[in-house]
Amino acid sequence: MSSNHIINTIFGEFQKNLDQEQEIREVIRNICKDVDQISRETTTVLQVIHHDETAIPAACLKARELFEKANVGYNKLKEVVPSGDYYKYQDHWRYMTQRYCYLISLTIWLEKGLLATHETVAAILGISAEEQKEGFHLDIEEYLVGLLHLCTELARLAVNSVTHGDYNKPQQISKFVMELNAGFRLLNLKNDHLRKRFDALKYDVKKIEEVVYDLSIRGLLPKTENA
Structure with a gap:
């Protein structure tokens, strides 16, 4: 077998892997786009706390409904992201997840005056709180x-x-x-x-x-x- 054929075979596999990774990234981007839009809607809903205290309970209730939609999106991400590649693709959802941690924590504080634990936030998003338990988790x-x-x-x-x-x-x-x-x-x-x-x-x-x-x-x- 010629060296040229070996090189073509090796780089052909590289291209195949790159194409597969690009397909995964495209699916992740589309899911994150939808989930991120829900977080922006939630942010808008909760802004009422700064000018109408009587509307806070209704805003929290609406936020909870939106978190359920986000939960569906995160479960889609769990299905798409390979279990061992969480950190490989993390940049796609990093800032979005930080926003959700803030929004969920704010909602729980408004409702109960308490700190939302790491486990509670993860449960609301429908993902694992333990890094070693599942590939996709709440960092x-x-x-x-x-x-x-x-x-x-x-x-x-x-x-x-x-x-x-x-x-x-x-x-x-x-x-x-x-x-x-x-x-x-x-x-x-x-x-x-x-x-x-x-x-x-x-x-x-x-x-x-x-x-x-x-x-x-x-x-x-x-x-x-x-x-």
Whole structure:
């Protein structure tokens, strides 16, 4: 067998693999496009929290319905992405998943005032929370970035709540974000993007502290045990 034939055979296999990978990427892109659109719709739905507190329950209910649609999309991704190639294709859904982590965490905080755990977010999206259990999973770093986006949104909500005469919510937000901040400080963050996002958290904390302080010196804080 000539060397030319061997080379043609080898590179023919390379091209076959490249074509298969390109087909998978195209399917993934189409699925992510649809799922990402749902996340944008959810973001729009939840913006009502900044100008109409009475509409929050309905917004959370609508967000839950949209999360169910996203769940279907993530299950399609699970079927398409080869079990051993999660990180090979991760860039297609990385930022979309970070947004969902933020949106789900925000919805649960609005509903219950609690932190949405990594396992809870994964369950709502219909994917595994354990990296070793299944190929497609909720990466911990994506979840943490989502929580940092949540803190930024809550800092904005603290300001807008005061504008609408709700002086209790900034205290609630302050306690929650302070606890999250303490938790993040326990981590040794090596991911550049995650570390930069964490560096921005101090500005969110400062903004919330200023809101609570201003309410305090004006005597506007509700007279409660927490206060």
